[in-house]
Structures are given as C-alpha cells and as structure tokens.
Amino acid sequence: MSVFDSGFVNKELSKRTSIFNLPLWVVVGICVGAFIVLILFSLFICISSFCRRSSKRKQYDRNHSSTPMISKEIQEISHLDQRPLQPAVPEIQINMGKAEHRIVFSDRLSSGESRSTTATESTSVPSGAPEVSHLGWGHWYTLRELEAATNRLADENVIGEGGYGIVYRGVLADNTVVAVKNLLNNRGQAEREFKVEVEVIGRVRHKNLVRLLGYCVEGAYRMLVYEYVNNGNLDQWLHGNVGKVSPLTWDIRMNIILGTAKGLAYLHEGLEPKVVHRDVKSSNILLDQQWNAKVSDFGLAKLLCSEDNYVSTRVMGTYGYVAPEYACTGMLNEKSDIYSFGVLMMEIITGRNPVDHSLPPEEVNLVDWLKSMVGDRKSEQVVDPKLPEMPPSKSLKRVLLVALRCVDPDAQKRPKMGLVIHMLEADDSLLRTERRIAEEASSLRHEHSARELGTRKIDSQRVT
Template sequence: MSYENTNCSFFLNLFKLLLLLIFYSADPCQRECGGIAIPYPFGIGKDCYLEKYYEIECRITTSRKLVPFLSVISKEVVSISLPSAESHFAYTITDQDRHESFGLVRVKFPITSTGCFSDGKESAGGLKMNFTDTPFFIGSTNSLIAVGCNSKVSLMYIKPNMVGCELSCNTSKDSHSNSIPFVETGCSSNVLSYSQDQGCTEETPEETGCNGNGCCQANLPNEPQQVIGIRTESNDGNSTTKVPCTVAFLTDEIFTSPNAIKREHLLAKRYATVSIGWVIQTKNNSFFNSLACKNREYYRNTSYFVEPEGKCTCARITISELSYANCGCTYGYTGNPYILDGCKDIDECKVKYEYCKETDTCVNLEGSYRCVGDKTRAIMIGAGAGFGVLVLVGGVWWLRKFLIKRRMTKRKKKFFKRNGGLLLQQELNTREGNVEKTRIFNSRELEKATENFSENRVLGQGGQGTVYKGMLVDGRTVAVKKSKVIDEDKLQEFINEVVILSQINHRHVVKLLGCCLETEVPILVYEFIINGNLFQQIHDKESDDYTMVWGMRLRIAVDIAGALSYLHSAASSPIYHRDIKSTNILLDEKYRAKVADFGTSRSVTIDQTHWTTIISGTVGYVDPEYYRSSQYTEKSDVYSFGVILAELITGEKPVIMVQNTQEIIALAEHFRLSMKEKRFSDIMDARIRDDCRPEQVMAVAKLAMKCLSSKGKNRPNMREAFTELERICTSPEDSQVQNRIDEEEEEEEEEEVVTTINRGDSWSIGVTAPAFSIVASPPSSDVEPLFPRLTW
C-alpha cells in the first residue's frame, strides 16, 4: 500500500511541476533587476505585484547600472528574502528566532552625523523611519551603532523601552563602568536599555563588538517597530552643550574589522544596510484563500509537536493595532508561500545525510524523509533472483522474437513469390533499358513510411483498395495504395501492367514509383499529389471559387486530354485507363491535372480492343456501348472524358437529381438533352459565367457532346479531342467541332439507355446491356467502383 502511495505521490508531483513550468514560462513579469531577485508579492511593473506597497522600480543609475528601489520609501534594495521554512515553523512551536520567520527587505539608509560638518550638510535632526499604515516594520535583526566621543545616542518612538548607548573616549578599559550601563555584544542579544542587565556574565566583551569606548551599540526589541528616530546629545546632561562629532545609524551588518567602524570610513560610505520586515495585509481575503495555506494558530495552541498537514501555514499578527498575516512554508518545504504551490519539497537526503546512519539509506518523502535500515543481503538475494528471472525472460523474449522474425521472413518470401516477385524481377531485368527507376520496396519501408498503415494516414478508400500518405526515408512524400484483393490467375497480367505503367513518363500522368510484393496483397507506390482530386475542387462547397475559374478548368481539360492521348497513342503500348472520372484526376501545387489510378487499366496491341466478361466502372462515367457489347475500346475512355467535360462546364456531379421529381439521372444524359433543347445557359455553372468567354465554353460543350455520343464511331479519339481543346484555347471561333447536331438523326441512330433511378427503389438502376444488373451508390460514393469484384 505504501509503495502504491509513493508512486501516486511521484506522478502527482511531476504533474504539478509541469504546471509550474508552464506558469513560469508564461509569466510576463520581470523578476530580476541588477542581479537581484524580485520574488512575489513584490514585482516590477503593473499587475506584477500584490499591492502598491510591494512595487519595485528598476532604475538606471548614472553609472548605467540597473538598481531596484522600493517605491513606497524610495530606497535602494539590496536583497529581498522570503520567510525561512524551518525557523518559521520553529517560531510557531517554540517562539524562538521570531525575527527570522518574517520576510526581509534589505535597503540602504543614510548614515546620520552630528557635529562632524560645519557647512550644514549633516542631518543634525536625526533620522526618522516611518512605516505607519504599511506592511513594513523594523525588527530586531538591526542594531543601533554609534561612533564618537562623550555623547549619548538613543532611539526615539521605541516601545515599550527606551533603547540607546553612551560613548566615551577614556583610555581606561573600565572607564565605562561608571557610566550608564549597557550590555555589550558579547553578553546577550536581549533588549539593550538604560537598566542593569543581570544576565551578562562575561567579563570581557568580544573584540569585534563596541564596548562604549569610541563605539557603542544597542539591539532593538523583538516587538516590530514602525516608527524609529535617532537622537544624539551630549552626555553631560546639558542640552546647550555642543555635541562632539558623532555618527549614528541602524544596520543589520556585522563589522568584523576595526577600520570598518571608524568615523571617516562611515562618513565616506554614507549609507548602511537596514533589514525591514514585511507581512501581508489581511484585508485581501481572496488572495489568502487562493494560497490554500493552513491556519498556524492550530499548531501554536497544541501542547505537543504536530506536523502541519499542508505545505504552508499563515498566522495573523498585529502591528500598531492593525491586523496583518505572515505566511511561510512548513517544515520539509522551501520556496515562496505567496504563490500557488510555491512551497516545494526539500530533498533531505541531499542536504541532511547526517540524519541517517552510515549503514542506513535515506529515502526522501513528501515534506520529510525516512531512514531505511541496511538490507544489503536481502537486496543481493533479490538482485540475484531478479537477474536470473531477467535473463530467463530475456532469453524467452529473444527466442520468441527470433522465431517471429524467421516466420515473417518466410511469410514475406511466400507472398513475394506468390505475387509474382520473381517474375517481376525477370521482366525488369529483361526491360532494364526501357524501365526508368522502377523499384521493388520491402514491406518494412512502407510500414515505416505510413506509420504501419495508420488510419490517420488514409487519403482515400475505394473498391480496389486504400490509399495512404507516406514519407520515404529519403524525404519524398508518396501515395501508397494497398489493394484489397488480387486474383492469383491474373498475376502474369498484373506484372506486365506494373512494367508497362512504370514506362509511362508524362507530366500529366501520376508516376508509378514502384511496388511491394512481400505483403498478402500487392502494394503500389505513386508520387504524392498535394491538392487532392478534381471532384473535390469542383463539387466541394467549402473550396475556394478562385481555384476553379473557367481558365483553370479549361487548362485542366487540356491536361487530361493530353495525358489520355499519350496513353492511347504515344506510349510504348497503348493503355486504356478504363476508370476515367473526376476523383481519379489529381491536382498538383499549381493545379495542373495528373491522371491517376490505373488499377483497372489494360495495355493492348495496336488496333486491338479489349473484351471483358465482367463490366466494371463508376456510375455516370461508363460508356453505354460498353454496357451493350462488353467490348472496351479507346472510345470508352473518350466517353468518360466527355462526362468530365460536362462536370467542368456545369459544376454538377456525374449523377444528379432532377428538380421537383424523385428521379436521378446521369449528368451525361441531362447535358445532352439540355444541349439539344438549346438550354445551354441553364446548365452552365454560375461560378464561371462572369469570367469566361461564352464562345469558348460553347466550343468545349460541343466537344463534350461529340464525346458523349452513344455510338463510339461518332466520338473523336483522344488525339483529336486534345488537338481540338488546344485550338479552343487559342481561338474558339476556329473550332472544328460540328456547330450543329442533327438531333433527329442522332435519336434515330442511337439506342437509348435507361438512366433514371427512383429514390424509392433502394438506389437500383437498370441498363439495357443484356444479362446484367448493377447496384449504384449515392453520388457521394462515386469513389467506389460499379462492381465489387476487382480485375487487374
């Protein structure tokens, strides 16, 4: 139970330490001036001190040095100290060392002189310190010191006794015995007054003290004094007698050298250091409540020693009939009791080794410490047993790790071989001269790059797999596509496609950097494109309109057409993308388009079409002719490109809902009908109306109509579409697109496709392609393929 409490205490202290670090790092107040620390409640500047009495001014002297001044009395500050923790609590129990339990401000006060100057520069009237109605007082840490001959120095306004001493310059050491007696520094620290002190038993005072022969001193009473004055007079009792040259002052300094108390030295020095005690006015109850300090009166009234429960205690005191409070850290703590959690635990084991025996071990506790007896033998036995257990556990752990690593290595080799890794290496070696920078990654590289395929790294998900954002060891940011499933019968075809796609080198096609075959399903690594996909930019309501102005859209259309034209005709082997849609068009930092996601693409020989037994694609983009014939040609990609052109012009999604109806219709069909009915202005995106050239938009719309023709033979190829778009960019008036579409002839020649969906029919859609039925997703799910099965 004690061990658990110690752990809880450790973590609690660590939490508090973090909070304090945050507090102090955020403290805007200056806490030092001229190398002197300024602890709270004192402070420099507005809102940095508790009350006006504690304001410190940091002034620049004539010597260009920073010096702190206590504003309320305009005196230079030498140091500021907080109440001492140990003596503070000792006072509450034994009433000893009471002066040490208060905070002190040491300031410089001028040294007064009488009869030493004839030019009137001295303070013959004496020095008066008045701290009435302030939280400051003069305590018994100070002494009255006078240097001179045949004079008497006393303190004024002192209660309850009169304090002072006499000076004489007789050569006899015992000459002062006939004078008014006073207690020397070597006898007692009690009040020095004009009364015989029977407690002095030493016959010879200390050599460093003042015995009345040229120098005398008197201690102040323990009671706090707020008004003190110094009076100097001749000791012959005649007030008219001129006072000899006498220097008198209050100070907390100890003079150890005889030269230090010579009049010439003191007059040249001009000031002495005085300790001023300080407390806190009790009228600020909210401040005291925030400190959460315990009431010291409880511990003072107990007849036995009771350790305080909190880190700090506060006691109410009365000075000049006014109530004040004095707070301090309790035993075992040190720090500033006037800030929240300012008292910190003292590590007694570092400063009080003598409290434990040499054979014992010191254990620091919160606010205390504990000595633990010697347990060397038990420790050695425990250490031996622990070491043995550690070796055993370590051996088991290493063996387990070794077996897991060996199993993972075998598993990776199995996947690599099953996924066609050997075949891919052979193909890459065979085509080494043509394949540029194709790389086979290992699984550890990609796990590290994607933080073990963390969900926080997911860029998108589709029917073919999940795409993650990764960072390679060389600093490159990549897109890592982890497939969901692969048909083992299609591995040869997959390997061929990886090799072919690695040969694609076009600035508007996302580059395939490599793949990983050590995992259960292959992983493809592409270059990372920063600005997302075209679908988001067009249809996301939160996207900036300025990024999708007409000029930007037209340039994107040209980029896409150029990439598809390259894939269809300029690549080493023609490649059909088979899934052209706006979500597969990525935008780089300059919003230039890049065609991505070749998961269902096919490479074919020249003039060869591709027959499939499974129709795949995305609702709204799939070629109707492909539905009917199951024959995918380059014109199928052209149709999907036409849908993207319609998206760019209208700003609509590929599947839209007809207004005031419950039907959902393909954008391609809606676009064609609107164009035939001469309602082009109704479908144009309102965001491009003001900044576009109408004839240019119309030219692109006519090209889109040609691309969306129901029959592939009536569509242009991608090279023609690319050339036409480039011509439209320069001079839309010279566009070669047919300016008039024979609507009646088009309706007679082409078969209509059912493209409407009833919302009440669970989003089912029927097509005229024989023996096929498909299930569509809502428009927001257009990243999913039309069919669940993936073909490579």
C-alpha cells in the same frame, strides 16, 4: 434456535478427519488456499508468456528495420514481352510482414546502390526467402518498408479509398513523400497480367500522368507506389466545401480538361500496346499547386495491341462514367475512356456529379440533362454557379460540343483524344487571339485619348 445451530456447526467443523487426523475446518482452509494459489500461478504463466512474445517481436523489428534508398528515375518504354498471358499460380494467403514469405520483384540493390539486372542475376535476399524475380525496371519496395512509411497503414494516412484499393500517404526513409495504393486481393487478377501491366505503365513518363515509382509483391499482397501530388483531386475541388466562389476559374478548368486529354492521348496513341485507363473520373485527376492535371490510378488499366479492336474483360469503373456499350458487353477499347472523359468534361463545366439522386428526376443523369439543356438553347444555364465569372459564350459552346461528341451513344462516332486536343487547343488559340486583339484595341484607344488630351492642352496654351 440460532444458538443451537451455531453450536452444531462449530461441533461439526471441529470433528477430526482421516487426513492426518486434522479438524475439518483446517482441511477446508487448506483446499481454499490451494485453489487461490493455483489461480495466481496460472495468471503468472500467462503474463510471462505474453512478455516473452512481445520481447521476441521487438527484437525482430530491430533486426528488420533498415530499408534501401529509392531512386526516382523512370525509363521510357523500349519493348514489351507480348507472349500470351498464362494463368497465375494460386496465391498463398500469408500473414503481413513475415520475412520468410516475401516475394520481391526487384532490380535494385540496398543502401542506395543502383544497377540494371536481368532475370538470371541475383539480388540480396533474406536467408530462407523464395527466389527473387525481376520485372526489369523501376524500384522494389518491401512490405515492411511501406508499412514503416505509412505507419503500418494507419487510418490517419488514408487519402483515398475505392472499390479496388486504399491509398495511403507515406514518407520513405529518404523523406520522399509517396502515395501507396494497397490493391484488394479478391479480384482474381492473374500474376503474369499484373507483372506485364506494371512493367508497361511503370516505364511511361508524361507530365499529365502520375508517375508509378514502384511496387510491392509479397505473397498475396499487391501494392503500387506513386509520386505524391500535393493539391488533392478534382472531385474535392468540384464537390467539396470550397465556399460560395470556386477557386477553379474557367481558364483553370479548361487547363485541367486539356491536360487530362493530353495524358489520355499519350496512353491511347503514344504507346504500343496502347493503354486503356478504364476508370477515368474526377477523383482520379490529381492537381498540383499550379492546377496542372495528372491522371492517376492505373491499377485497372488494360493493354490493347494495335491489331485488336477491343479486349473482353469484366466490367469495371465507376457508376455514371462507364460507357454504355462497355457496361452491356464487357468489350473494352479506348472509346470507353473517351466516353468517361466526356462525362468528366460535363462535370467540370457544370460542377454536378454524373449521377445525383437529390435532384429532380429529369436532372439526375448529367449526360441526359445537359443534352436536353443544349437542345433547348440554354447553354449558359448549365455553368457551375460557383464560377467567379461567366465564360465567353463561344468557348462554352465549343467545349459543350466536344463533350457531347465524346458521349455519343455510337462509340465509332466519338473522336479520338488527339482530335479532342486539336479542337480544345483551337478554341484556346481563338480565345487568346480575340483577347490579344481586344487588349491591343484598348491600348490604342488609351494612347489615342492621351494624344488628344495632349493636343488640346497645347492648343489651349497657344490661345492663352
């Protein structure tokens, strides 16, 4: 049967067709070959197109790789345009890095050349780009420049991440190390509001505030460029894996508290309009190699004129640090920062998070637990067990008292930051005086003992 079938198939395939009188098997072979050639030709077209796009992209990168040198000078505040804020024009979403869509707010020239400009002066802009606007201070960065500094915002360069943006470590073309915060764009922040706040914050300079070096505004993208502080943040040193004994001694912790207070006092009382930080927490307190505190992250800061008691805004901040009246009403003023600072002080003293659900129910909320411990006269039991040595009793009680006053449920009863500094510095002065007296007394005792020993030796020599 199989032999019959094979012969039948061969007979059918050998039949002549109407296509040039060719056998059927020849026609089938030609069709299969043509199909294979068509597939190969399609693959060749796709590969060629991909290679051409890659070549154009490389040529574009070579043509746009130069970046201007950046100066580090920051001027003091001289004035503020206090005209009413206007609604922003809807932002246009763009693809990252397109030069023709760049919008740069600048008073810098390329190649390291620097001069002050006004809104009517012109700056070198790529052909076809929109008109350049000016904030009147600081330094502008292009998106491509910051992409190059952070290796195209690579994950390995992320040094911080929160609900309002991601912070990257970057190295500029002049080898300046910076922290680049890429703000999230879905928060609806008005364009003019962004400009005013960046202008104000960018002009301030204080040793306990992280300097804002510049900014990048391109289409829908908003980036802030800060100085880089190289010893991490307070949250890492309080809650990270630092071993059984913390390197943060009591004196270091008090220095961090005092430095943070001075930075906030400058924002609240040294500027007009005053600046309310709005997100005071341990991860926003950066530390240098000498453990000096620098308040960072002004991306959420709000301005408050002296004639205003508060500004109404959507509630922003971090759970556990937000003042109760601000969380309930959205009415923000500097007392909101003072509450957050009080929580921060408690966190530094105890080494605990503001809210920790892994603890027993009565200890979950740091503020409530600490209030009950102090009320039960158990102040010594709230100290971070990782401290190398227990703090002086007077110092501990004084700092706890200041912290409790800062978190008073009645915002009007909370002290201003200037008064907080006065109370903290008075405590430090008292401790220094006590230590100096103790050291002098100890020195006098040693000298007296040495004199007595010398006298006894002389008397024994006379007797002999």
